[in-house]
Amino acid sequence: MTTLEGLAHGFTVALQPEVLIYSLFGALLGTFVGVLPGIGAMAAITLLLPLTYYISSEAALVMLAGVYYGAQYGGAVASILLRLPGTPQSVVTALDGYPMAQQGRGGVALFTAMISSFAGSMLGIVVLVVLAGWLSRVATEFGAADYAAMMIMGLVAASTIGSKHPAKSFAMVVLGLILGCVGTDVNSGAQRLTFGRTELIDGINLVALAMGLFGVAEVISNIRRADRHGPPDRVTLRQLIPTRQDLRRMVAPVLRGTGLGSMLGALPGTGSTISSFLSYAMEQRVARQPERFGKGAIEGVAGPEAANNSAAITAFVPTLTLGIPGDPIMALMLGALIIHGIQPGPLMLEARPDMFWGLVVSFGIGNLFLLILNLPLIGIWVSMLRIPFRWLYPAIIVFICLGVYSVRGSVFDIAMVAGIGAVGYALSLAAFSPALLLLGFVLGPLIETNLRRAMLISRGDPMIFLERPIACGFIMAAVALIVFPVVKSVFRGRRTGALPPDPQGIWTKKKGRR
Amino acid sequence: MRRDYHDILWGGFLSLLGLAVAVYSFMHYDIGNLRRMGPGFFPVSLGAVLAVLGLIIAIPAIWRAGETRSFAGRELLGIIVALLLFALLMNRAGIVITAAVAAFVASVVAPRPGILWRLVLAAIIAGLTWAIFIQALEMAIPVWPWSR
Numbered sequence: 303m304t305t306l307e308g309l310a311h312g313f314t315v316a317l318q319p320e321v322l323i324y325s326l327f328g329a330l331l332g333t334f335v336g337v338l339p340g341i342g343a344m345a346a347i348t349l350l351l352p353l354t355y356y357i358s359s360e361a362a363l364v365m366l367a368g369v370y371y372g373a374q375y376g377g378a379v380a381s382i383l384l385r386l387p388g389t390p391q392s393v394v395t396a397l398d399g400y401p402m403a404q405q406g407r408g409g410v411a412l413f414t415a416m417i418s419s420f421a422g423s424m425l426g427i428v429v430l431v432v433l434a435g436w437l438s439r440v441a442t443e444f445g446a447a448d449y450a451a452m453m454i455m456g457l458v459a460a461s462t463i464g465s466k467h468p469a470k471s472f473a474m475v476v477l478g479l480i481l482g483c484v485g486t487d488v489n490s491g492a493q494r495l496t497f498g499r500t501e502l503i504d505g506i507n508l509v510a511l512a513m514g515l516f517g518v519a520e521v522i523s524n525i526r527r528a529d530r531h532g533p534p535d536r537v538t539l540r541q542l543i544p545t546r547q548d549l550r551r552m553v554a555p556v557l558r559g560t561g562l563g564s565m566l567g568a569l570p571g572t573g574s575t576i577s578s579f580l581s582y583a584m585e586q587r588v589a590r591q592p593e594r595f596g597k598g599a600i601e602g603v604a605g606p607e608a609a610n611n612s613a614a615i616t617a618f619v620p621t622l623t624l625g626i627p628g629d630p631i632m633a634l635m636l637g638a639l640i641i642h643g644i645q646p647g648p649l650m651l652e653a654r655p656d657m658f659w660g661l662v663v664s665f666g667i668g669n670l671f672l673l674i675l676n677l678p679l680i681g682i683w684v685s686m687l688r689i690p691f692r693w694l695y696p697a698i699i700v701f702i703c704l705g706v707y708s709v710r711g712s713v714f715d716i717a718m719v720a721g722i723g724a725v726g727y728a729l730s731l732a733a734f735s736p737a738l739l740l741l742g743f744v745l746g747p748l749i750e751t752n753l754r755r756a757m758l759i760s761r762g763d764p765m766i767f768l769e770r771p772i773a774c775g776f777i778m779a780a781v782a783l784i785v786f787p788v789v790k791s792v793f794r795g796r797r798t799g800a801l802p803p804d805p806q807g808i809w810t811k812k813k814g815r816r
Numbered sequence: 817m818r819r820d821y822h823d824i825l826w827g828g829f830l831s832l833l834g835l836a837v838a839v840y841s842f843m844h845y846d847i848g849n850l851r852r853m854g855p856g857f858f859p860v861s862l863g864a865v866l867a868v869l870g871l872i873i874a875i876p877a878i879w880r881a882g883e884t885r886s887f888a889g890r891e892l893l894g895i896i897v898a899l900l901l902f903a904l905l906m907n908r909a910g911i912v913i914t915a916a917v918a919a920f921v922a923s924v925v926a927p928r929p930g931i932l933w934r935l936v937l938a939a940i941i942a943g944l945t946w947a948i949f950i951q952a953l954e955m956a957i958p959v960w961p962w963s964r
Contacts, residue, residue: 467873469869469873470823473866473870476834477833489853490854490855492845492846494841494855495837495841518895522892523891525926526891690928692923692927692928696898696922696938699895699902699922700902700941703899703903703918707906707957708955714903716899720896727888731822731885733822750858754853757850757853764850
C-alpha cells in the first residue's frame, strides 16, 4: 500500500462517526486532565482502559491516543499560568512560560505553546509515516538477539539520559523487571514469585500497577499541595496575539524541537519528557543571549512544546511496528491493543492497515481540532484551574477502584492498588521514578523471552550479541550511554550536565546535593 | 548534619529485596545453563543486580547531606483506608454504597474542615458512578447489597 492509498484509507476509517467522536472525546478529555495539576495522561488512560472493552478497536486506540496528545496541549496551561506543571512533559514549559505570564505575556506564552505543539505534532506525523514504513520493512530482518539488545538499550537510555542519579533509575528498571517475572514462566510453565497466591498466576495486573504508581501515589502527594495556589489571571483572546518578533523567534526552535523530539520519541526508552528537557538545553546552547532564558524567553516555550508533541506522535513507531512500547503510556496502548486481539509487530501495517492509517489520520484531525478549539476555549480551560483538588480526588479514587475492579472483577487487585500506591508514594518521596519501574515491568517478559530464544539459537554463546550487526549496534550504544557519563564526570569533577540550569528550582526542589 | 535518609533506607531496602529475590529464586527454581536458561536464571541475576544497585545508592548517601521532605502521612493513611474499604465492601454492599463510603473516607484528609461538603460530595460521586458505569456503560457489577 502506498502512502497516498494509505492516507485515503485512513480518512475513511478516521471519519467514521464512532471513531471521530471517540477521537475528539479523547483529545478533549486529555486536555482537561492535562490542565488539572495532579492527574496526568497516564492516570486518565488507565481509567479509560476498561471502557475500551465496549467500543471498536479503532475507536479505542484513537481515543487513548487523543488523551495522550491532548494532555500535552493541556499541560502547558497550568505550567504557564501557575508554574504547576499538569504533566511531566510540561515541567520545562514553566521555566520561561511562567516568567512570561508574570510579565503580562501569559496569553502569548499560551499561544506559543499551542501553535508549537500543533506544528510539532504535524511534522511528527510525517516522521511517523516515513519511519514506520521503513522500520516495518527492516524489522522483518530482526532476530531474537536484536530485539533483546534493542530493549536493553532502550532501558539503559531511559535511565541514563537526563537522569540526575542513574543508579536510582537503574534500580527502578530492575525492580520493574523483577515484578515482571511474577506469574507463570512462559517457557517452562513454572510459577515464579507468586507465593502460592492464585491471583498472581497471570502476573501482576498492569492496570493495578499503573493505577497504584501513578493514580494513587499522585493523589496522595497532591492533596496538601494542589490547592495552595491562588486563582490564575483571566486570559482573553486578544492577549493571545503574538508580535511579529515573537513569531520570528518561534520558527527555528519549533523546527529544532520537532527534529529532536521525533527522533527521541521513536527510540524505545526515551520519550516526550526527556525530549522537552533536551530541547530546552539545546535552545539555550544555540541562543545568542542565553541569559534571557528563565526570564521569559519565547524560544524556551516553543522548542520544548514542539519537541514533546512530536515525540508523543513518533512514540507510536516502535509500539506499532515492533510491538515494543517506548514509554509506560505506550505500554498501556499496547495493552489496549492486545485486549482487542491485535498483536502489533512488523506485519501490522500489512495486516491491519485500517488501524495504522486510521490512527495517522486521526492524529491530524485531532490536533487540528484541538488547535481550533483550544484558542477560543482558553478561557474555559483557565477557569478549570479554579476547581479545588479536594472535589476531584475522591472521585479519582473511586474511579481508580472501579477501573481496576472492572478488568476481572477481583477485589484482590484493588487491595494490591492500595499496597502499590503506598510504595509508589514512598518511592516518589525519595525521588525514584515510577515511570521507569513500569517500563521495566512491561519490557521484562519481552526481554526475557527474546534473550532466552537468542541464547538457544546461539547454543549458549553470548557472542551472538556482538556478531549480529543490528544487535551489536544497540549493545555498543548501551555501553556508550553507561560509560560516557562516568568518563565525563571523572573529567569534570562530578558535574553531570544533562539538565539545563534551573533558575526557579522546579525540578531540583529535592536534594541538596549540588 | 542531616543525612540523606531517603536514599540510605531505600537503597538498603532494595538491596535486601534483591538479595531475597535472588536467594529465594535460587532455592526454588531451576537455573539451567546459558544455552537452556531455566525459570530461575532471570530472577536470580536480576535480584543480584538489584542488591548491588541498592548498595550503590545507599553507601554514598551515608556521607551526604539530605533534605527532609514533608511526609503526607495522614493523606497516605486516608487514601489507603479508602481503597481497602472499597475492596472490602464491593462484593458485599454493591457499588453505590461502596462508592459513597470510599469517597467520604478519602475526602476526610482534605485540608478543609466541615462535614456537610464531604457528605454532599460523596453523594454526588455515588450518583455519578451509578449513572456512568451502571446506566450508561451497563457494567455487570453488583449495584446494591441485595442485588447479587
